[in-house]
Amino acid sequence: xxxxxxxxNLPDRSSALVLAEKLIDLRLSxxxxxxxxxxxxxxxxxxxxxxxEIPLFIKTLAQHYTEVEQTIKAMHPYELPEIIAVPVxxxxxxxxxxxxDEIGISDRK
Numbered sequence: 001x002x003x004x005x006x007x008x009n010l011p012d013r014s015s016a017l018v019l020a021e022k023l024i025d026l027r028l029s030x031x032x033x034x035x036x037x038x039x040x041x042x043x044x045x046x047x048x049x050x051x052x053e054i055p056l057f058i059k060t061l062a063q064h065y066t067e068v069e070q071t072i073k074a075m076h077p078y079e080l081p082e083i084i085a086v087p088v089x090x091x092x093x094x095x096x097x098x099x100x101d102e103i104g105i106s107d108r109k
Contacts, residue, residue: 001061001062001063001096001099001100001104002061002062002063002087002088003059003060003061003062003088003091003096003099004060004061004062004065004085004086004087004088005057005058005059005085005086005088006029006057006058006060006065006068006069006072006083006084006085006086007055007056007057007058007082007083007084007085007086008055008056008058008072008076008081008082008083008084009038009040009053009054009055009056009081009082010053010054010056010076010077011051011052011053011054011077011078012054013034013037013054015054015075015076015077016034016054016056017034018075019032019056019071019072019075019076020032020034020056020058022071022075023058023060023068023071026067026071027102027103028060028064028067028068028071028103029058029059029060029064029068029103030059030060030098030099030102030103031059032056032057032058032059033056033057033059034054034055034056035054035055035056035057036054037052037053037054038052038053038054038055039051039052039053040052040053059099060099060103061099061100061103061104062085062087063105064103065085069083
């Protein structure tokens with residue numbers, strides 16, 4: 001079971017909390033970090049945009065990626081949400097075991 005880190009951003013803290021709690025409740029993530037507000041600058045529809053956003057770090061297993069993506073898309077207010085999965089190449093073995101114990105397939109609700 002391969003750990004991954006999924007990164008997304010939401011427009012406000014309340015929507016970030018709702019998404020984080022849903023992912024934990026569904027046992028799709030072992031931990032979601034809701035970070036401090038950041039400023040994002042990006043191209044959207046051929047112009048430069050600036051927005052205040054709340055970054056989320058979603059710690060999960062690769063086998064859950066599709067369900068996490070679907071959950072984010074279903075709950076996200078943006079037309080095109082950022083959803084980036086980063087493979088975790090090194091992980092404290094006890095942390096990885098904790099992840100497997102908490103959100104492995106056999107433990108799903």
